[in-house]
Every structure is written in C-alpha cells, then in structure tokens.
Amino acid sequence: MRSRIYSTIINIAFLVILAGIFYLQVLRWPLYHTLAKNNHIRLIPFPGLRGTIYDRNGLAMVDNRLSFDVVIIPQEVENTDKTYDRLSQALGISRAKIESIIRKESSAPFAPITISGDVDKDLAFSLEEQKQRLPGVLVLPRTIRWYIYGERASHVIGYLGLINKKELDDLEDYGYSVSDLVGRSGVEKAYDKYLKGEDGGMQLEVDASGRLVRILGSKNQKKGRDITLTLDAKLQAYAADCLEGQRASAVFMDPRNGEILAMASSPSFDPNIFIEPGKNDAAVGYIKSSARPMLNRAINGQYPPGSIFKVVLAFAALDTNKATVHTTYVCPGRYYLGKAEFDCWKLEGHGPQDMRDAITHSCNVYFYNLGRKLGPDTISEYAQKVGLNKPTGIDIGGESGGLIPNPAWKKARRGQSWYEGETVNYSIGQGDVLVTPLQMTEVASVLAMGGAAPRPHVIKKIGDTTVNVPKPRMVPISKETAATIRSAMVNAVSSDTGTGQRARIEGLKIAAKTGTAQAPNGDPHAWFMGFAPADDPKVAFVVMVEHGGHGGVAAADIAGKILRFAKDNTEILK
Amino acid sequence: MKYDIRSKGEFDYGLVLIVAVIVLMGLFVIYSASYQKYVLSGTNLSLRQLQSAVIGIIVAFALFRIGYQRIIDFGYYIFGLNVLFLVLVLFVGDMRYGARRWIEIGSFAFQPSEFTKVTFIFALAKYLGDIKEGIERPKALVWPFVMAIVPMLLIFKEPDLGTALVFVPVLFTMLLIAGARLKYLMILIGSGLACAPFLWFFLKEYQRNRLMVFINPNLDPLGAGYTIIQSKIAIGSGGILGKGWLAGTQNQLNFLPEHHTDFIFSVVGEEWGFIGSAVLLFLFYRLVGKGLRIAETTSDIYGKTLAYGIVTVFAMHIIVNIGMVCGLMPVVGIPLTFVSYGGSFLITSIACIGILENIKNKRKVF
Numbered sequence: 001m002r003s004r005i006y007s008t009i010i011n012i013a014f015l016v017i018l019a020g021i022f023y024l025q026v027l028r029w030p031l032y033h034t035l036a037k038n039n040h041i042r043l044i045p046f047p048g049l050r051g052t053i054y055d056r057n058g059l060a061m062v063d064n065r066l067s068f069d070v071v072i073i074p075q076e077v078e079n080t081d082k083t084y085d086r087l088s089q090a091l092g093i094s095r096a097k098i099e100s101i102i103r104k105e106s107s108a109p110f111a112p113i114t115i116s117g118d119v120d121k122d123l124a125f126s127l128e129e130q131k132q133r134l135p136g137v138l139v140l141p142r143t144i145r146w147y148i149y150g151e152r153a154s155h156v157i158g159y160l161g162l163i164n165k166k167e168l169d170d171l172e173d174y175g176y177s178v179s180d181l182v183g184r185s186g187v188e189k190a191y192d193k194y195l196k197g198e199d200g201g202m203q204l205e206v207d208a209s210g211r212l213v214r215i216l217g218s219k220n221q222k223k224g225r226d227i228t229l230t231l232d233a234k235l236q237a238y239a240a241d242c243l244e245g246q247r248a249s250a251v252f253m254d255p256r257n258g259e260i261l262a263m264a265s266s267p268s269f270d271p272n273i274f275i276e277p278g279k280n281d282a283a284v285g286y287i288k289s290s291a292r293p294m295l296n297r298a299i300n301g302q303y304p305p306g307s308i309f310k311v312v313l314a315f316a317a318l319d320t321n322k323a324t325v326h327t328t329y330v331c332p333g334r335y336y337l338g339k340a341e342f343d344c345w346k347l348e349g350h351g352p353q354d355m356r357d358a359i360t361h362s363c364n365v366y367f368y369n370l371g372r373k374l375g376p377d378t379i380s381e382y383a384q385k386v387g388l389n390k391p392t393g394i395d396i397g398g399e400s401g402g403l404i405p406n407p408a409w410k411k412a413r414r415g416q417s418w419y420e421g422e423t424v425n426y427s428i429g430q431g432d433v434l435v436t437p438l439q440m441t442e443v444a445s446v447l448a449m450g451g452a453a454p455r456p457h458v459i460k461k462i463g464d465t466t467v468n469v470p471k472p473r474m475v476p477i478s479k480e481t482a483a484t485i486r487s488a489m490v491n492a493v494s495s496d497t498g499t500g501q502r503a504r505i506e507g508l509k510i511a512a513k514t515g516t517a518q519a520p521n522g523d524p525h526a527w528f529m530g531f532a533p534a535d536d537p538k539v540a541f542v543v544m545v546e547h548g549g550h551g552g553v554a555a556a557d558i559a560g561k562i563l564r565f566a567k568d569n570t571e572i573l574k
Numbered sequence: 575m576k577y578d579i580r581s582k583g584e585f586d587y588g589l590v591l592i593v594a595v596i597v598l599m600g601l602f603v604i605y606s607a608s609y610q611k612y613v614l615s616g617t618n619l620s621l622r623q624l625q626s627a628v629i630g631i632i633v634a635f636a637l638f639r640i641g642y643q644r645i646i647d648f649g650y651y652i653f654g655l656n657v658l659f660l661v662l663v664l665f666v667g668d669m670r671y672g673a674r675r676w677i678e679i680g681s682f683a684f685q686p687s688e689f690t691k692v693t694f695i696f697a698l699a700k701y702l703g704d705i706k707e708g709i710e711r712p713k714a715l716v717w718p719f720v721m722a723i724v725p726m727l728l729i730f731k732e733p734d735l736g737t738a739l740v741f742v743p744v745l746f747t748m749l750l751i752a753g754a755r756l757k758y759l760m761i762l763i764g765s766g767l768a769c770a771p772f773l774w775f776f777l778k779e780y781q782r783n784r785l786m787v788f789i790n791p792n793l794d795p796l797g798a799g800y801t802i803i804q805s806k807i808a809i810g811s812g813g814i815l816g817k818g819w820l821a822g823t824q825n826q827l828n829f830l831p832e833h834h835t836d837f838i839f840s841v842v843g844e845e846w847g848f849i850g851s852a853v854l855l856f857l858f859y860r861l862v863g864k865g866l867r868i869a870e871t872t873s874d875i876y877g878k879t880l881a882y883g884i885v886t887v888f889a890m891h892i893i894v895n896i897g898m899v900c901g902l903m904p905v906v907g908i909p910l911t912f913v914s915y916g917g918s919f920l921i922t923s924i925a926c927i928g929i930l931e932n933i934k935n936k937r938k939v940f
Contacts, residue, residue, distance in 0.1 A: 002750050002751060003751065003866075003869070003870050006747065006750070006751075006866075006882075007866055007870075010862060010866070010889055013889070013893045014855065014858075014859050014862075014893070016897075016902070017855060017893060017896050017897060017900070017902070018852065018855055020896075020897070020900045020901075020902045021809070021843065021848060021851045021852065021855065021896075021900060022848065022852075024806060024809050024810040024843070024900055024901075025809060025810060025812055025813055025814065025843060025847060025848040025851065026813070026814060026848055028810050029810060029811070029812075029813045029814070031810065032806065032807050032809070032810025032811040033810070033811045033813065035807045035810075035811065036807050036808070036810075036811035036823055036824055037811075037823075039804075039807065039823070039824065039827075039829055040823045040824075040827050040829070205823075205827070206827070207827040207828050207829075208804075208827055208828040208829040208830075213827060
C-alpha cells in the first residue's frame with residue numbers, strides 16, 4: 001500500500017515534468033525562439049542621412065548635424081553611487097529620474113540606455129574626457145535633422161515625425177522601418193521618398209557579455225537626394241520676420257515660371273522641436289494652440305478677398321464688353337438697392353470714376369454697378385477663369401481650394417435663391433467668396449504676365465536634375481484688358497490718391513491692389529496683391545494680415561518692406 | 575510475476591544499460607556545454623567526467639562484491655566518519671563559487687556532502703533494520719531525526735541548500751517504508767512546516783532571492799532571475815528537434831550560467847530539442863522504475879529501506895533538477911544524476927547502482 005502511494009507520486013512527478021517540457025519546447029517554442037534570437041543577434045544601424053535642402057542660391061536651409069547622446073551600460077558601471085551622482089550633476093537630471101530611466105529602458109544585458117539625448121557639445125566633450133573615471137558611461141554621436149531657419153521657413157519645408165502603423169504597412173516595401181522619421185508636411189512630406197536615405201547596418205552575433213562573436217552581415221547606408229528649392233532663403237527669412245507677432249501670410253512668386261521665392265505664415269513653429277527628444281510638450285503645445293501655428297495660412301487660410309477681387313470684375317466687364325475703360329459711374333458714397341443701402345468705403349464719395357480711377361481708388365460704388373450689370377454667373381465664370389475655386393496645384397500639396405459661389409451653387413448647397421444684394425456684396429469680394437493668398441498670387445501673375453498662369457512650385461532641383469515645370473495655363477485675357485488693369489494698379493501705388501501708396505519704393509515700379517475684407521469678428525482682414533516691376537514683372541506677391549484693418553496700411557507696409565529688401569539684398573529684381 | 579522469474583537472483587543488465595546510455599549522453603552534453611572552454615584552454619571536462627565514471631564503476635563493482643549487508647554492519651561508523659569530514663570541510667574546505675564544499679587531497683578534490691547522501695541511507699537502513707517493528711513507537715523516530723538533522727545543518731552551513739534538502743524526502747520515505755506510524759510522521763512534517771517561516775531568516779540573501787524570483791522571475795531579470803529566464807529560453811528555443819549538438823546559441827554564447835553542472839538539462843533541451851529531452855526523461859523514468867521494482871520485491875528490511883533510500887535520492891535529483899531548470903520549481907542547486915558534470919556525485923550515483931544490483935542479487939537468498 002505504502003509502496004503503491006510512493007510509486008504513484010513518482011509517476012505523477014514524471015508526468016508533470018514531461019508536460020512542462022512539452023509546454024516549453026512545443027507550445028511556447030515561437031516565443032522562446034524569438035527571445036533566443038534577440039538574445040544573441042544585435043543590429044547596429046547605420047542610419048541613412050536625409051538629403052540636404054538648399055535654397056535657390058545654394059544656401060543650406062535644412063541639413064544634418066552631429067548630436068551627442070549620453071548613454072549608460074548599467075552592467076559596466078563600477079561605482080553606482082558616484083556615477084549616478086556625477087551624471088545627475090552634469091546633466092541636471094535628478095538621480096531618481098536617472099534610476100527610473102534605467103529601470104524602464106533596460107532590455108538586454110549590456111544594451112546601452114540613453115539617459116539624455118542631444119546634450120550640449122561642451123558637456124559631451126567633458127564627459128568624454130572623464131571616460132576613464134566613469135566606466136559604463138558613454139557619449140554616442142548621432143546625426144539629427146537640423147532646420148537652420150527654424151520657425152522662419154517651417155511651413156514650406158515641413159517637419160518630421162515618427163512613422164505610424166498605417167504608413168509603415170503602406171511603405172514597408174519601400175525600405176521604411178519602425179523607427180523611421182517621415183515628413184509630416186511641406187517639402188519634407190511631399191518629397192519624402194527622395195529625401196529619405198537608405199539605412200544600412202551590421203548584424204552581429206554577440207555572447208552573453210555583449211562581446212562580438214562574429215559579423216553576420218553588413219550593408220552600407222546611403223544618403224537621400226539633396227533638394228534645391230526655389231525659395232530665396234534671405235527673402236524667406238525676412239518675410240517671416242516681417243509677419244512676426246501677427247496672424248498673417250505672405251507669398252512672393254516669380255510670375256514667369258511659378259517659382260515660389262518666399263512663402264511665410266505666422267504664427268509659425270520650429271520643426272527642430274519635433275525631433276529633439278524630450279520636447280514633446282512643446283510639440284503638443286503647437287498642435288493645441290488656438291493660433292494654429294501649424295497651419296500654412298498661405299495655402300490653407302481661406303478668406304473673403306475684399307477689394308482685391310475687383311480686378312476679376314474689371315477683367316469680366318472688359319472681356320464681355322459690358323464696360324469699357326471709359327465707362328463712368330458717379331460715386332456719391334453710397335448705393336441703394338431698393339431700400340437697402342451699400343456704402344463706399346469713402347463715405348463722402350469719389351465723385352465720377354472711370355474704370356482706372358475706380359481700381360486706383362478702390363471705389364465700391366463703381367463695382368456695385370459693374371457687378372449688377374455682369375450678374376453673379378458671369379462673375380463666378382471669370383473668377384474661375386483666373387484660377388479661383390480650385391487649388392493652384394503647388395507641389396507641397398494639401399492646399400485649400402477656396403470658394404466661388406453662384407446661384408446654382410447656392411440652390412444646390414443651401415436650397416435658397418440668390419438675392420440681388422448678394423451680387424452687390426460679391427462685386428467687392430464679400431459674402432460667401434473665399435480665396436487663399438496663394439490663389440490671389442496666381443491672379444496677380446495672370447495680370448502681370450498678360451494671361452500666363454504658371455504652376456506654383458517650390459522645388460527647383462532634385463539632386464542635379466532640374467524638375468520639369470508644366471507649361472503655364474493660358475487665361476484668355478486680351479492685351480488691352482491686362483494693360484488697363486495693370487496701369488490702374490500702378491496708379492494705386494504711385495498716385496497720391498491711390499490706396500496702395502504706402503508701398504511705394506524709389507526706383508521700383510509696383511502694380512498693386514489693396515483689399516479690406518469684412519471679417520466676422522474683429523477688424524477686417526487686410527490684403528495687398530500685386531507685382532513688380534510693373535513693366536517687366538519678376539515677382540508677384542500677396543500679403544494678407546488677419547484682422548489687419550485697412551488694406552492700405554498693414555498689408556501694404558509689409559509688402560513694401562519685403563519688396564525693398566528684395567530690391568536691396570537679393571538678385572530677384574535684378 | 576513474470577518479472578520475478580526472469581531476474582531471479584540474477585543481475586539486471588537492463589538497469590546497467592540504461593545507466594550506461596545516460597552517462598554516455600551526459601558525456602556528449604558536457605562536451606558541448608564546455609566546448610567554448612575546451613577551445614580556449616584545452617580543458618576537456620567530458621574526459622574528466624569519464625575518469626570519474628570509471629572510478630564509479632570500480633567502486634560499484636567493489637560494493638557489489640562486498641555486499642550491502644556487510645556495509646550495513648559498519649553503517650554507523652562510515653556515516654560517523656562522513657559527518658566528521660563534513661565538520662572538517664567547514665574548516666579546511668576549499669572555497670569555490672562562494673561556498674566551502676570541497677576537500678582537497680593533492681590534486682584530487684571531493685565533496686563529502688555528496689557521499690553523505692549514501693552513508694546516511696546505510697546508517698538509517700541499519701537502524702530501521704535493527705529496530706524492526708519498534709519503529710511504530712514515537713520515541714523510535716527521534717534517532718533518525720537526529721541522524722538527518724546533523725548532516726543537514728552542516729551541509730546547509732557550507733552553504734548547499736539543495737543537497738541539505740535531499741535528506742528530507744529520503745528520511746520520510748525510509749521511515750514510511752519501515753512502517754512508522756503515519757500519525758507521527760504527519761506530526762513531524764507538520765512541525766517541520768511550522769518551522770519553515772523561521773527558516774527564512776537563516777537563508778542567505780541569494781537563497782531568498784532565488785525563492786522570490788521563482789514566484790516572479792521578472793522581479794530581477796538581470797540578477798537572480800537571469801539564470802532561470804535564460805534557462806527557459808534555452809529549453810524553449812530548442813523546439814521539437816533542437817538546434818543540434820554544439821549549435822545551441824544560449825549554451826555556446828554563454829547566456830546560461832552553470833550550464834555544465836546544475837543547468838545541464840537546458841543544454842539537452844536547446845541542442846537536442848523535445849525529442850532529446852523526452853528520451854532522456856524516459857530513460858530516467860525507466861531507471862527509477864527498475865530501482866523501485868528492486869525495492870518493492872525485496873523482503874529484507876535492510877535491503878528494502880536501503881533500496882528505497884537510493885531510489886529516492888535518484889528521483890529527487892531528477893525531478894527537482896529538471897523541474898527547476900524548466901521553471902517549475904525554485905532554483906535550489908542540485909545536480910542532475912549521471913549527467914551533470916561533477917565527480918563526487920557521479921561516483922556516488924554509479925556506486926549506488928552497484929548496491930542496487932547487489933540487493934537484487936542477494937534478494938532470493940533469504
């Protein structure tokens with residue numbers, strides 16, 4: 001009996017052991033197989049650098065720079081107390097924090113743990129000098145993306161972020177991997193596949209102490225392709241500085257070929273924040289801010305155009321022969337439609353105005369008359385002819401298309417009929433009409449070039465290959481019509497009664513149109529659109545200041561400053 | 575019944591064959607486990623193990639010829655001498671891996687504690703055989719208890735918790751088989767369990783850690799839990815077929831500490847897979863089964879308790895060792911019979927086979 005119990009216990013024990021082995025080796029094999037592999041195979045990555053981004057003159061705007069990470073191999077630390085205290089002192093991190101990082105991050109024995117990323121260069125060198133006294137502490141160099149112009153070119157250039165799960169699924173075949181940074185906006189996003197370097201690496205077999213046993217394989221890294229932008233870095237930086245402190249945007253474009261010379265949007269963000277370790281709070285701050293610094297107002301800001309829309313009406317009226325240059329209306333300062341009263345901005349009235357006068361003085365009453373004569377369908381037809389109501393097709397993508405309303409649109413969208421009063425508002429760029437600053441830059445180009453609307457773009461070259469620019473779209477505007485509007489716009493700046501005179505610059509003939517668009521809350525938006533030199537246009541521009549008050553002031557001042565800078569400090573106007 | 579007729583008063587060749595196969599497997603595993611050391615320094619541990627095996631065979635043969643009854647007659651003296659060595663080892667013992675377990679004579683070193691397992695069995699068998707039915711009295715349990723506790727404390731002091739603990743099941747099995755009252759055994763076990771929490775305070779720091787990490791190995795993955803995690807990874811990653819001889823990465827790249835001694839089974843698991851492990855386990859099962867059959871069919875109380883004692887030592891080492899290597903039991907540090915590298919234990923184990931064969935051989939004389 002007792003021996004029977006004894007042998008039963010033995011049998012059960014052997015069965016349990018057999019089951020245990022079966023569980024480990026057969027059922028859990030996949031897990032332990034992976035663990036064993038991770039144990040002895042180390043991958044030393046050689047990250048492929050992203051391509052450098054240059055401005056049109058070959059100045060580097062985005063580059064890669066060396067940064068230094070302070071890492072620790074806890075198993076090699078000899079005097080824990082001394083080492084942690086010294087590190088805490090040097091890095092300004094509390095000892096408790098260091099210990100918690102080590103606890104959290106330790107994965108395999110002898111795997112280095114990053115205590116502090118991208119430390120000051122002097123600190124890195126001083127730690128490196130104390131290497132002998134602090135075994136287990138290492139300073140590892142690493143290259144990181146460096147946005148030289150920081151906040152001043154961030155909307156065009158964009159920023160980088162860690163690749164997400166879905167993108168990885170889509171891009172894995174193209175050589176992307178889990179820890180890759182990918183472009184999140186601007187050039188970094190649109191040209192990511194060119195800029196992206198090819199990662200290399202070495203596969204090593206190590207023993208339990210992390211010592212190299214043999215190299216299993218290696219692959220060299222490759223730098224991504226360099227990109228040359230159409231931007232002029234100096235002009236870009238200056239334009240960004242001029243906008244600082246306001247919610248505004250500015251676009252300067254070469255009307256002959258669509259090269260964007262400067263595109264600034266304010267408030268802005270610093271793309272360096274997104275790649276610097278431990279700056280998450282700042283990045284989240286950008287995204288949460290009500291001022292929306294991440295928004296590129298030049299291509300995504302949609303606003304009523306106000307008076308700068310009047311050039312579209314002038315084009316429509318002249319082209320349809322509903323008016324001539326000499327068509328004259330008398331402006332008494334107000335306009336009646338039935339019992340409704342519509343004011344001119346100059347309440348005492350402009351008196352008799354022909355078309356040139358009306359553009360120069362931005363007379364509302366003149367365009368109320370013209371607009372009613374044309375009707376909303378014609379206005380919207382010509383607005384679309386000059387390129388409004390759809391994105392311009394700029395190569396950084398993600399731009400907004402604006403809105404050009406007409407009676408059919410209103411019926412379909414709101415189920416309401418068009419009111420005649422809306423036509424009156426429409427005539428001076430108010431009501432439902434929305435445009436982006438870039439779209440209006442495109443309109444300025446059409447006027448500047450007498451009909452040729454180039455495709456706006458920011459990329460000049462990828463590597464040594466010049467990027468093909470599509471032929472300009474032709475807007476059917478007659479030479480005479482374009483010349484009429486142009487001369488009126490020149491007067492707007494040069495005449496002492498012109499609305500844009502504050503942008504006047506000695507030795508540069510500027511054609512421009514101001515705009516003041518009623519904004520729902522607060523001061524009206526200020527617009528200034530134009531091109532220069534008027535007779536041989538080399539730059540078309542739009543400056544837009546949200547709630548900037550009267551267009552003649554806020555936007556014209558900024559545009560004038562930037563143009564003066566362009567004339568004095570760059571090759572653009574030469 | 576068939577079994578009895580076939581092996582009547584004879585020799586169990588099957589038992590010897592099984593042991594030979596296990597020892598041979600062990601030599602190959604030790605070769606692989608110490609291969610890196612061999613490449614570096616030319617020390618061939620499997621050759622040394624083979625030498626020990628030969629000594630073991632000689633001792634086994636000698637014991638077989640002498641006969642267990644004659645040894646039992648001297649049981650107390652041999653045991654006493656052995657305990658003396660245990661005392662000696664605490665004073666003049668050789669310090670290795672932080673423990674004082676070895677006595678060195680010239681170039682020859684041995685662990686007296688390994689021999690104690692057997693000398694204790696002989697002494698206890700003599701006592702149980704002499705006292706016969708008297709064992710039913712509670713007073714009769716005092717002397718066996720003292721005989722166990724003295725070497726246990728001395729071995730525990732070395733320190734060698736695993737070997738010390740082996741005495742517990744051996745003592746109880748032999749008392750049980752000799753006919754001690756269950757009631758008194760239960761009281762003994764009960765009071766032992768009641769003392770267990772106090773034992774905690776006598777444990778060394780590393781021993782406490784080992785018990786803690788058994789409950790949760792991830793408590794200290796790079797410290798006390800490291801060995802058991804690496805051991806499980808080694809065995810688990812072996813899969814069904816194993817990675818092949820000399821090809822286990824966990825073993826060859828040194829992720830496993832003590833992989834040629836206490837953790838040798840993880841090398842078997844990693845390099846020979848589930849098939850290798852299962853075959854080895856089956857051989858062990860047959861070994862214990864054959865030992866048990868000899869014990870069960872022996873009517874002589876001396877021989878019977880002696881055989882049960884030996885079988886218990888084997889079974890304990892096999893079950894606890896493999897159990898701990900697989901993470902089923904806490905790490906107590908006892909070697910795997912016939913496989914782990916270590917001369918003293920191999921000699922003792924093989925000698926025990928000689929005694930078992932002798933018991934089987936003498937059985938029908940009575």
